[in-house]
Amino acid sequence: MHSRRQVLRYAGSLAVLATGCANPNGSERTDLESLVDDPSAFPGTLRAEGRLIVPTSAEYTAARTVINPRIDVKPTYIAYCKDEREVAATMKWARANGRRVTVRSGGHSYEGASMNNDIVIDISNLKSFALGTDTMVIGAGWKQGELARRLFDARPNTGAVMGSCKTVGLSGFSLGGGFGFLSRKHGLGVDNIVSLTLVNAAGEIVVANDRENKELFWALRGGGAGNFGVVTSMEYRVHAVPPVVTTFYHKFTLDEASRIVPLWFQWIKDMAPEIVSIMSISGGGGSGSVAISGQFLGTADALMATARPDWGVPMEGWLRERSYLDAIDYFNGGASSSKESRWRARSDYYLKPLNNEGVDTIAKVLRAVGNPWAFAFLFDSYGPVIRAVPSDAMAFAHRKDILCCMQLYMSWGGTAMGPNAQDGNSAIRLRAIGDALKASGNVSGRAYPNYADSTRDDWPSAYYADNLARLSRAKQQFDPTHFFTFAQSLPPA
Numbered sequence: 119m120h121s122r123r124q125v126l127r128y129a130g131s132l133a134v135l136a137t138g139c140a141n142p143n144g145s146e147r148t149d150l151e152s153l154v155d156d157p158s159a160f161p162g163t164l165r166a167e168g169r170l171i172v173p174t175s176a177e178y179t180a181a182r183t184v185i186n187p188r189i190d191v192k193p194t195y196i197a198y199c200k201d202e203r204e205v206a207a208t209m210k211w212a213r214a215n216g217r218r219v220t221v222r223s224g225g226h227s228y229e230g231a232s233m234n235n236d237i238v239i240d241i242s243n244l245k246s247f248a249l250g251t252d253t254m255v256i257g258a259g260w261k262q263g264e265l266a267r268r269l270f271d272a273r274p275n276t277g278a279v280m281g282s283c284k285t286v287g288l289s290g291f292s293l294g295g296g297f298g299f300l301s302r303k304h305g306l307g308v309d310n311i312v313s314l315t316l317v318n319a320a321g322e323i324v325v326a327n328d329r330e331n332k333e334l335f336w337a338l339r340g341g342g343a344g345n346f347g348v349v350t351s352m353e354y355r356v357h358a359v360p361p362v363v364t365t366f367y368h369k370f371t372l373d374e375a376s377r378i379v380p381l382w383f384q385w386i387k388d389m390a391p392e393i394v395s396i397m398s399i400s401g402g403g404g405s406g407s408v409a410i411s412g413q414f415l416g417t418a419d420a421l422m423a424t425a426r427p428d429w430g431v432p433m434e435g436w437l438r439e440r441s442y443l444d445a446i447d448y449f450n451g452g453a454s455s456s457k458e459s460r461w462r463a464r465s466d467y468y469l470k471p472l473n474n475e476g477v478d479t480i481a482k483v484l485r486a487v488g489n490p491w492a493f494a495f496l497f498d499s500y501g502p503v504i505r506a507v508p509s510d511a512m513a514f515a516h517r518k519d520i521l522c523c524m525q526l527y528m529s530w531g532g533t534a535m536g537p538n539a540q541d542g543n544s545a546i547r548l549r550a551i552g553d554a555l556k557a558s559g560n561v562s563g564r565a566y567p568n569y570a571d572s573t574r575d576d577w578p579s580a581y582y583a584d585n586l587a588r589l590s591r592a593k594q595q596f597d598p599t600h601f602f603t604f605a606q607s608l609p610p611a
């Protein structure tokens with residue numbers, strides 16, 4: 119019970135569904151016929167080839183469904199573009215006609231940032247692939263799991279920095295930061311971007327890298343999710359991976375958290391860069407547990423030879439060697455993927471270990487709450503490779519002194535799309551618990567942009583920290599008419 123996906127499934131099993139409150143995304147229209155615009159006005163090939171989905175299309179419900187069922191948005195058009203020229207034509211048409219556009223890749227934004235009531239440009243068909251010596255040049259529409267397999271097929275024992283969920287889009291993941299099981303050795307996703315091609319706010323195709331459009335490149339790496347244009351392809355680093363990796367899992371009762379948590383924080387300070395570990399303190403319905411899981415890039419014997427804490431006797435515990443691709447399936451919670459239950463999350467960064475007061479706060483929450491609420495406090499181990507990049511080297515700011523990224527997942531419902539009686543209540547609870555944890559100390563007060571959180575009023579400074587002012591200037595420079603505007607789009611200078 120420890121991958122993100124598994125945590126969410128567990129939460130869903132505790133949930134009670136209800137209906138009837140306001141739609142959080144502001145779409146009050148329910149009559150699909152009334153949403154139908156004039157598709158004949160839309161750029162030609164999309165319609166001719168059946169890739170323009172409108173509310174009366176048979177595929178409409180599937181096409182507007184994203185990972186979090188809390189997100190219930192009814193776009194007028196969902197345009198499945200097949201290449202960058204079609205993206206550019208759609209953008210120019212949208213601009214000329216005063217329409218609104220968001221871009222969707224994997225559709226895993228926690229707050230549905232890739233959706234809007236008007237035009238959604240879906241880039242999931244953009245899946246070109248060319249492998250070079252140290253990098254691959256790929257279409258921006260790849261989902262992580264299929265890309266990992268494609269890369270491994272093209273060159274065995276080769277991987278790239280990706281997260282734990284196979285259906286997350288590599289573009290959304292890497293533009294907003296991107297932490298995964300290679301990150302303590304090879305950095306965040308954003309550190310692995312070498313060059314980007316995008317359709318900008320004017321509908322022009324431009325390249326951004328450390329030679330061309332440097333300031334745009336700086337801004338895209340950490341602030342690029344939806345803010346400056348539609349990224350259509352990227353050059354991304356690839357890395358040798360061993361044929362066998364070792365996954366591990368140790369689970370303890372919640373009562374043991376005050377013993378296990380300091381051990382974990384001590385360990386991650388100097389842990390071998392081949393290890394990534396996640397600590398999860400989770401539960402619901404009055405009970406909880408603490409689990410240490412992760413992956414080592416090598417055999418079990420080699421892992422045993424590294425410095426590791428003496429965890430004591432866990433309730434459940436094992437080490438298992440797997441192939442690199444099997445480990446990806448394992449952390450995904452299985453080879454295939456399924457829909458999740460509804461959730462929200464709050465994140466922060468720990469600069470010093472979670473202290474006893476923090477552990478007590480978490481234990482109190484887990485012991486006090488009952489159905490339908492379920493919680494997981496997940497701690498991702500950062501390391502020297504991530505910290506070595508200066509905080510202003512690119513827009514992604516969370517580097518110096520950071521031990522780990524924490525996210526508090528809160529889940530309370532099932533898989534039905536649409537409003538739920540607990541949605542509003544969940545925001546109040548998330549704020550209160552997040553504030554209590556912050557008050558217990560040792561956190562930065564910042565937030566990971568990829569764990570979008572609509573309950574935070576201070577989101578611009580929390581996501582972008584000291585890089586906010588420069589990013590706002592970049593927004594003004596590269597999107598002067600604020601064409602890309604959504605709930606948490608960058609505030610222009």
Ligand SMILES: Cc1cc2nc3c(=O)[nH]c(=O)nc-3n(C[C@H](O)[C@H](O)[C@H](O)COP(=O)(O)OP(=O)(O)OC[C@H]3O[C@@H](n4cnc5c(N)ncnc54)[C@H](O)[C@@H]3O)c2cc1C
Nearest residue numbers: 223224225226227231232281282283287290297343344349
């Ligand atoms: C189950 C689950 C597991 C996760 N695991 C991890 C993890 O292990 N590590 C981690 O770091 N994060 C993880 N995340 C967070 C994830 O990285 C973010 O939610 C990410 O934004 C999702 O990207 P997407 O393309 O799938 O989503 P989308 O909703 O399609 O896009 C997210 C944002 O990026 C923008 N965007 C997408 N593609 C482009 C593009 N081509 N050009 C410009 N803007 C674009 C969208 O407009 C939107 O603002 C996880 C999320 C979920 C739901």
